[in-house]
Amino acid sequence: MxxxxxxxxxxxxxxxxxxxxxxxxxxYTPMMGDEVVVTASRAPVALKxxxxxxxxxxxxxxxxxxxxxxxxxxxxxxxxxVRRRGGRGANSSVSLRGMGASGTLVLVDGVRIESxxxxxxxxxxxxxxxxxxxxxxxxxKSSLYGSAALGGVIQIFTRSGKKDGVRxxxxxxxxxxxxxxVTATGSTDSSTYSLSLSHVESDGFDxxxxxxxxxxxxxxxxxxxxxxxxNLSYKGVASFSDQIxxxxxxxxxxxxxxxxxxxxxxxxxxxxxxxxxxxxxxxxHLISKLQYGRFNEEYISDDPFNVYNYGHGKVxxxxxxxxxxYQVDDSNRVSFGVDYDVEDASYDLGYADYDRTDRDRFSGxxxxxxxxxxxxxxxxxxxxxxxxxxxxxxxxGGVAFRFSEDTKMSLTYGEAFKAPSNNDLYYPGYxxxxxxxxxxxxxxxGVDTFFDSAMxxxxxxxxxADDLIAYNPAIYGPENINQVSIKGAEFQYGTRLLDLDIGxxxxxxxxxxxxxxxxxxxxxxxxxSLEVDKSTDKWSLGFSWYVQxxxxxxxxxxxxxYGLLALRGxxxxxxxxxxxxxxxxxxxxDYIEITNYNSEGLFAMFYVDYSPR
Numbered sequence: 254m255x256x257x258x259x260x261x262x263x264x265x266x267x268x269x270x271x272x273x274x275x276x277x278x279x280x281y282t283p284m285m286g287d288e289v290v291v292t293a294s295r296a297p298v299a300l301k302x303x304x305x306x307x308x309x310x311x312x313x314x315x316x317x318x319x320x321x322x323x324x325x326x327x328x329x330x331x332x333x334x335v336r337r338r339g340g341r342g343a344n345s346s347v348s349l350r351g352m353g354a355s356g357t358l359v360l361v362d363g364v365r366i367e368s369x370x371x372x373x374x375x376x377x378x379x380x381x382x383x384x385x386x387x388x389x390x391x392x393x394k395s396s397l398y399g400s401a402a403l404g405g406v407i408q409i410f411t412r413s414g415k416k417d418g419v420r421x422x423x424x425x426x427x428x429x430x431x432x433x434x435v436t437a438t439g440s441t442d443s444s445t446y447s448l449s450l451s452h453v454e455s456d457g458f459d460x461x462x463x464x465x466x467x468x469x470x471x472x473x474x475x476x477x478x479x480x481x482x483x484n485l486s487y488k489g490v491a492s493f494s495d496q497i498x499x500x501x502x503x504x505x506x507x508x509x510x511x512x513x514x515x516x517x518x519x520x521x522x523x524x525x526x527x528x529x530x531x532x533x534x535x536x537x538h539l540i541s542k543l544q545y546g547r548f549n550e551e552y553i554s555d556d557p558f559n560v561y562n563y564g565h566g567k568v569x570x571x572x573x574x575x576x577x578x579y580q581v582d583d584s585n586r587v588s589f590g591v592d593y594d595v596e597d598a599s600y601d602l603g604y605a606d607y608d609r610t611d612r613d614r615f616s617g618x619x620x621x622x623x624x625x626x627x628x629x630x631x632x633x634x635x636x637x638x639x640x641x642x643x644x645x646x647x648x649x650g651g652v653a654f655r656f657s658e659d660t661k662m663s664l665t666y667g668e669a670f671k672a673p674s675n676n677d678l679y680y681p682g683y684x685x686x687x688x689x690x691x692x693x694x695x696x697x698x699g700v701d702t703f704f705d706s707a708m709x710x711x712x713x714x715x716x717x718a719d720d721l722i723a724y725n726p727a728i729y730g731p732e733n734i735n736q737v738s739i740k741g742a743e744f745q746y747g748t749r750l751l752d753l754d755i756g757x758x759x760x761x762x763x764x765x766x767x768x769x770x771x772x773x774x775x776x777x778x779x780x781x782s783l784e785v786d787k788s789t790d791k792w793s794l795g796f797s798w799y800v801q802x803x804x805x806x807x808x809x810x811x812x813x814x815y816g817l818l819a820l821r822g823x824x825x826x827x828x829x830x831x832x833x834x835x836x837x838x839x840x841x842x843d844y845i846e847i848t849n850y851n852s853e854g855l856f857a858m859f860y861v862d863y864s865p866r
Contacts, residue, residue, distance in 0.1 A: 306332070351739045395635065432452070458477050502529045552565075569596070661702075742759075830861070
C-alpha cells in the first residue's frame with residue numbers, strides 16, 4: 254500500500270557557536286572535559302563542570318567505530334539499554350537507567366521525536382550519516398525538559414558543514430545488504446551548509462521465531478524480513494551580524510519493513526519529517542534563542558492475509574520555545590525560558606480508531622548555578638500545564654565540591670514525570686482516559702575527573718518511581734499501579750596507553766518492581782564494554798567487546814547473559830579513496846535480546862569511500 258504524506262510548515266531551532274563546534278576527539282580522551290555541552294543545563298557548560306552524569310559521542314567517534322545505526326552507537330554507553338526486535342531494519346528502542354523507552358527523552362536539534370501514539374522512539378529511523386554529536390545526560394531532567402525525562406535525555410545534533418567537499422560511500426555485506434550515501438558540505442565567511450542523502454536495502458533475516466509453528470507455510474513462517482530506508486538531511490547556518498545567527502535544518506526519512514505476525518505476512522511503511530528554523534542573539538552576558546519545530550510522522554501496517562495486522566498512525570507536533578542564558582559574572586549563571594507544543598495524533602485499526610487534535614502543553618522553567626570557592630550550587634524548577642492531565646511541578650538541585658580544577662564530587666536530587674501516551678489513554682478497547690502522569694525521584698552521588706593521561710567517572714544513584722502505568726487485568730486496561738526502586742552504579746574510564754585509545758564502561762543496577770519484588774522486565778543487572786583502537790595516518794583498527802548479564806522477559810522467564818565481539822578497521826588507499834569494514838558478533842554467538850525475536854548472527858559490512866580533492 255502506498256503511503257501518502259502531506260507535510261506543511263517548517264520548524265525553528267537556533268544554534269550558537271558552542272553548539273556548532275566540531276568535537277574532533279574520542280569520547281574517552283581527557284581533553285573532552287573542556288568541551289562545551291548544552292543538554293545537561295540547557296545552557297553552555299564545560300563537560301567537566303556539569304553536575305549531571307554526561308557522555309558525549311562525536312562524529313569522529315561514530316566514524317572510528319564504523320557504526321551504521323544508533324543501536325550500535327549507544328550500546329556501549331554506561332546506563333544505556335538498547336533493544337531491537339529482530340534485524341537491523343526492525344524497531345529499536347533505547348532506555349536510560351531502567352526507566353523504559355517512553356521514560357527516556359530523545360531530542361533531535363532540540364525537538365522531541367517520540368511517537369504520538371505509543372510515546373516511544375524508534376531509534377533505527379535516525380540516520381548516523383547525518384549526526385555531528387550526541388549528548389547523553391543520565392538522571393531526571395523534567396525540571397528542564399518536562400515529560401519523559403525520567404531516566405535522562407539523549408540529544409542528537411545534526412551535521413553542519415565545516416569544510417568544502419563531497420564524500421561518496423558504497424557498502425555491501427551480510428543478508429545482501431546494500432548501502433549508498435553522498436554528503437556535500439560547504440562554507441563561506443558567514444555561513445555553512447551540509448547536505449546528505451543515504452539509502453539502504455537488505456533481505457534481512459527471519460525476525461521472529463515464536464510464530465514459526467502457527468502457519469505451516471514455510472515461505473511465510475521462515476521468510477526473510479527485508480527492509481529498505483532512505484534519508485535526506487540538510488542543515489544551514491548563517492551569521493547575519495556579530496550578534497545574530499540563523500539556523501535551518503531538515504531531516505526526512507522513508508522506510509519499509511517486513512515483520513512477522515501470527516497468521517499473516519505483515520509489513521510497515523513509514524514516513525517522517527523533522528524541520529527546524531530559527532535565530533539566536535548573542536550579547537556580552539546574554540544568549541537568547543527563539544525556536545520553532547515541526548515533527549510529522551505517518552506509518553501504515555498492512556497484511557494481505559490478516560486484516561487484524563492493519564494499523565494507520567499519524568502525528569503532527571508543533572513545538573516552540575524561547576531559551577535564555579544570562580551570565581551574571583564568572584561565578585553565577587541564570588537560565589530561563591518557556592516551551593509550548595501542540596499535537597494532533599490519530600490511530601486507525603480498520604475496525605476502530607481514535608483521533609485527538611490540539612492537545613497542547615505550556616511550560617516555563619528556571620535554572621541557576623553559582624560557584625562559591627570550591628563549591629558549586631545548582632538548582633531548577635519547571636511548571637508544565639497539560640490539557641489532558643493538568644499541572645505538574647518538578648524541581649532538582651545539587652552541590653559539587655571541587656578537589657582541583659579537573660576533579661569534583663557531586664550530590665544531586667531530581668524529580669521527573671511522564672505523561673500518559675495517547676495509546677494508554679485512548680487505544681480502542683484498551684485505553685484508560687483517567688490515567689495520571691508517572692513520577693520519579695532520584696538521589697545521586699558522583700565523582701568525575703579529567704587527568705592529562707586519563708578520565709574517569711563514577712556515579713551511584715537510587716530512583717524511586719510510582720504511579721507507573723501497567724496493564725491491570727481487573728479492568729482489562731492500563732492503570733497507575735506499579736512502583737519501582739532502582740539502585741545503580743555507573744563507571745566510565747578512558748586513557749591512551751601504548752598509542753592505544755582504551756575505553757571501559759560498566760553498569761550495575763538493581764531494578765525492582767516493588768509490587769512483585771521481581772526484576773523489571775528486559776533490564777539486565779550487569780552490563781560492561783571494552784573498546785580498544787589504534788590509529789595511524791593511513792589506517793585504523795579496533796574492537797568492541799560487549800557483555801551483558803541475565804535478564805527476565807515479560808513472562809518472568811530468565812534470559813541468559815551473553816558477550817559480543819565486534820571488529821572494525823579502515824585503510825586510506827590514496828588521499829581520495831578509503832576502504833572500511835565492520836564485523837559484528839564475530840564469534841557468531843546465539844543469544845536472546847527479546848523473547849520471541851531472533852538476534853543477529855555474524856554480520857560483516859565492507860565500504861568504499863571516495864572524497865575527490
